[in-house]
Amino acid sequence: MKKRVFLGAVTAAAMMLSCGSFTAFAAEADTATTSEETSETASYSAETIIGVWEGTYIGTTGSTEVERKISFSVDQCDENGTFSGIAIVTSEKNERYYFSGTFDFETGDFNLKGTKWIFNDSNWGFAGFGGKYDTELEQIAGLIDGESGREFTLKKTSDSFIDYSVDLGKMSRNWYGEYDGTDGDITVRRNIKFSITDITDNGEIKGTGIISPSDKAEAQYAVDGSYYFKGDIDEKSGKIYIKGNEWIDRPSSNFSFAVFNGIITDGTIDGYTEEGLWKMESTDVLKGDLNFDNLLTVADLVALQKYLLTENDFNKSLFYYADMNDDEKVNAFDLILLRQAVAKRP
Numbered sequence: 001m002k003k004r005v006f007l008g009a010v011t012a013a014a015m016m017l018s019c020g021s022f023t024a025f026a027a028e029a030d031t032a033t034t035s036e037e038t039s040e041t042a043s044y045s046a047e048t049i050i051g052v053w054e055g056t057y058i059g060t061t062g063s064t065e066v067e068r069k070i071s072f073s074v075d076q077c078d079e080n081g082t083f084s085g086i087a088i089v090t091s092e093k094n095e096r097y098y099f100s101g102t103f104d105f106e107t108g109d110f111n112l113k114g115t116k117w118i119f120n121d122s123n124w125g126f127a128g129f130g131g132k133y134d135t136e137l138e139q140i141a142g143l144i145d146g147e148s149g150r151e152f153t154l155k156k157t158s159d160s161f162i163d164y165s166v167d168l169g170k171m172s173r174n175w176y177g178e179y180d181g182t183d184g185d186i187t188v189r190r191n192i193k194f195s196i197t198d199i200t201d202n203g204e205i206k207g208t209g210i211i212s213p214s215d216k217a218e219a220q221y222a223v224d225g226s227y228y229f230k231g232d233i234d235e236k237s238g239k240i241y242i243k244g245n246e247w248i249d250r251p252s253s254n255f256s257f258a259v260f261n262g263i264i265t266d267g268t269i270d271g272y273t274e275e276g277l278w279k280m281e282s283t284d285v286l287k288g289d290l291n292f293d294n295l296l297t298v299a300d301l302v303a304l305q306k307y308l309l310t311e312n313d314f315n316k317s318l319f320y321y322a323d324m325n326d327d328e329k330v331n332a333f334d335l336i337l338l339r340q341a342v343a344k345r346p
Contacts, residue, residue, distance in 0.1 A: 057152035108133035177280030
């Protein structure tokens with residue numbers, strides 16, 4: 001057995017020596033084949049798909065096809081190519097939704113579809129994106145719901161995904177801004193101040209809302225009112241939802257609660273009520289500001305003194321602001337602290 005193997009090896013060596021050129025050619029062919037196979041079999045990874053992708057697609061409004069801009073922020077992708085994130089459709093109201101999909105690391109095949117709406121004022125449905133990554137063009141292209149003529153194209157604009165999340169523990173409790181309400185059939189701009197008095201770990205909120213006249217509306221539509229509200233905040237997407245549930249001071253018997261849906265971004269809220277705009281900015285808690293003019297003045301002292309003397313005409317929603325020492329009581333101690341605070345103001 002040993003001898004037979006030895007002779008085979010010698011024979012092979014002789015062939016290599018006598019046909020050196022052939023052997024060299026065979027080695028080059030093997031190398032070329034390996035390189036060709038590598039180029040034909042693309043090698044992608046989770047890093048390929050994670051990040052921000054922007055582009056256009058053909059959507060529909062009723063039976064009419066419409067080209068829309070869209071942005072996909074892919075924030076995670078596992079070892080099997082299953083990914084997820086948040087999409088924003090560029091429109092008047094910037095609808096957005098959660099999505100999930102798959103990306104084949106070998107072929108570059110791409111499939112994506114929405115899973116849950118975050119904000120959908122236009123009552124759209126989900127479109128399915130099916131396509132493939134083009135290495136040369138560095139883009140993903142394909143068809144919407146597999147329908148000919150409904151193309152989409154996406155290009156990667158960032159290797160880092162967008163973090164839309166909010167920290168509930170650091171969430172501002174006070175917001176001031178404006179919204180579009182109604183007076184009969186007339187859309188009216190009004191000021192609004194929300195004070196969030198409670199936030200649970202799962203994002204449920206409650207608090208008080210103060211309605212006041214806006215200088216952007218005619219005086220005949222001016223109203224004052226306040227109410228308790230409930231709502232929730234989606235920690236991952238930054239969506240906030242608020243609706244009143246009990247009047248404190250109702251402007252009139254036919255005055256109803258507006259529904260607020262918006263997105264929290266860097267200390268601002270942008271969204272829409274049933275009638276139109278909703279925009280707010282976070283504000284610091286200004287204890288003692290009982291007339292909500294963002295100042296501490298004698299007018300605030302008068303309001304508190306009146307309440308303490310008569311216990312009348314004191315809006316319940318002002319309790320949080322009048323409780324200067326946060327002992328859940330409003331008494332003479334709070335009046336002393338408010339007087340000191342007013343005296344210190346420039």
